[in-house]
Amino acid sequence: MMLSGVEKVVRRSAKKVSLYRFHLDHGAQARKVLQLLEDQRGKTDPANLRLADTYARDVFGDPVYAPWLRVYTAFRGRFEEGWIPDNYYAIVVVPHMKGLYGKIGNLKPISRLLFDGTVLPDIAYFANGLFFTDASVVVPERELKDFVFEHAERVVFKLDGSAQGNGVHFFDRANFDPALIRSLGNGVIQTFIVQHPLFRAFASKPVATLRFTTVVDDSGRISVRACYLRLGRADDTHVQSDREVCVAVKLNTGELHDEGYLNDWSAVDAHPDSGVRFAGIRIPQFEQCMETVLRLHQKLPFARCIGWDLTVDANDRVQVMEWNGGHNDVKFSEATQGPCFSDLKWERLRLGP
Template identity: 70%
Template sequence: MILLDAESMVRRSIKRVGQYKFHRDHGVEARKILQFLETEYGKADPVNLRLADTYAREVFGDAIYAPWLRVYTAFSGTFKEGWIPDNYYGSVVVPSMKGWYGKISGLKAISRLIFDGDAIPDVAYFANGLFLTDKNVVVPEREIEGVVFRHCDRVVFKLDRSQQGKGAYIFDKSTFDVEIIKSLGNGVMQKFIIQNSVFNAFASKSVATLRFTTVVDDLGGISVRACFLRLGRAEDTHVQTDREICVPVNLATGELDREGYMSDWAATEEHPDSRIPFSGVTVPAFRQCVATVLELHKKIPFARCVGWDITVDEDDNVQVMEWNGEHNDVKFSEATQGPCFSDLKWERLKAAV
């Protein structure tokens, strides 16, 4: 009994240390963004900032949730009830509304088992020492290259639990090597998507992605709550979080907002490299994109909030590049399109002890 109590105390201590670091890092990031916004656009109204601080304490129960509310406030020029701080989302909402069911999104080899369909661009997997087809049939090492390049000339290999543009590698027939794949670890090989000309005009080397956020309410209803377009820079082979340009998308029309935002939250009305303006551009096949993410979320309703990274190819086909059932970012959507989740009563959830 004493040993069990000691082990429980150690686990709680480790968890507290992890939570402390989590909130500290979020606070540092939020305060850096707030400083930039106030330097660039002027000081935020102190009355509104005090409302954000009060809301953090009275609604979410702790001042540690104030920094993101302050960012949303400074960005919007006003305070809005119903906003969800990103660190509250990560520390309270994610464990409560997803738990272990959300974590499976990091295991690439199971995506087709769950979703299947032409919208999933997976062609093969490497998992636990085995090469597998997209139907999870084991293939000898000497045959996997033929499987991978049967219907495409290039593939992107993404490691399990990869995120923020890290853990992604591009191979063609001349560079593909099974030993390299094995050395990298478990992951998925997806066909390299030739993106729609609308996206290609902004940046041609990287595939632009649409980040849709969908939720399941307490009655099982599934809805889209936010969407933004993620664009890479001219020389990037894939979109990377620390260099991307994000442009909010109107959920009713699929039109891009007039302004997009750099990774430091600086506003821009055009892509910084191609100089293509965002205004007047509509996402191709937008209704099909919406229908696709809603239909896919029906298959995993137990992960109550999902971030979908999808694109549209040169033939207007929707392609689902990955799904995030863990801490999918909500801060950008909350600042630009929120409050996105105010009707879901997430503020009533309690943090796990």
């Protein structure tokens, strides 16, 4: 259908307003983080902040990308070329490097069709009014409970598009109700994972997750660019973004960095509840985790940057809990491990019409 001139003008105006609000929100977030960092560490060298401002204007073409570059600079104590601002990643890189292919990650029942099912804890799915097995076979609602709990004592239901710990529900046989799942919406039923003892030592209830970021370069080569451990708090049922403890992982050894960071970006050398220290800890089955995300990304190279949430269970098995082909958030990795993407020339991309 052809749009009239007025309709085109209205749409362009609406897009500009939306983009303005997007950058305004990111700027406010970044300035808050910068203030938190400077309250903890002291004022950042103004010369380094000016370098961040100049880089945003000259390299990315707009000063709206300066606030996250300032955060990275304050965090590291110096400015480095090659950093990707999180709002530039979201609004420019994601559409160019992922497009509609990345949005598939929001549809959880698709995962087993795309990837190797042996590393997914998926048991069943609910989609568009029907329950399905992990092999996409319809399960009558009256048989669902027996099917789901045939080999599981506890399960997790995750809504399509759930992120940052939202849309996650826990059930055992006693409180499992297909009607409730229907009311919640489309999603996946997964086995509740009993996590590896090393992770359990930090916090026994929430299952710790490893966030890997993989990319496909212009030659088609897939590589891991960043990894960090996400730990929940002692009283949480699962890791939640507004309460998590994040610890960067050294890609060459699988060892944790000596310090982790709370939601306010304050540094801690141990989990705030259990007191377990990060220094000297090596992630179990780290090489297998790396191999898993590289192998799975080969199944969907069209989405050229993916965030993977993995864990290792009590039997040393790698479990892929979910994957994010949309805006998988690069700011923590860029601040702690970056520049992670400097060789990919993402800074040459520009916002579409």
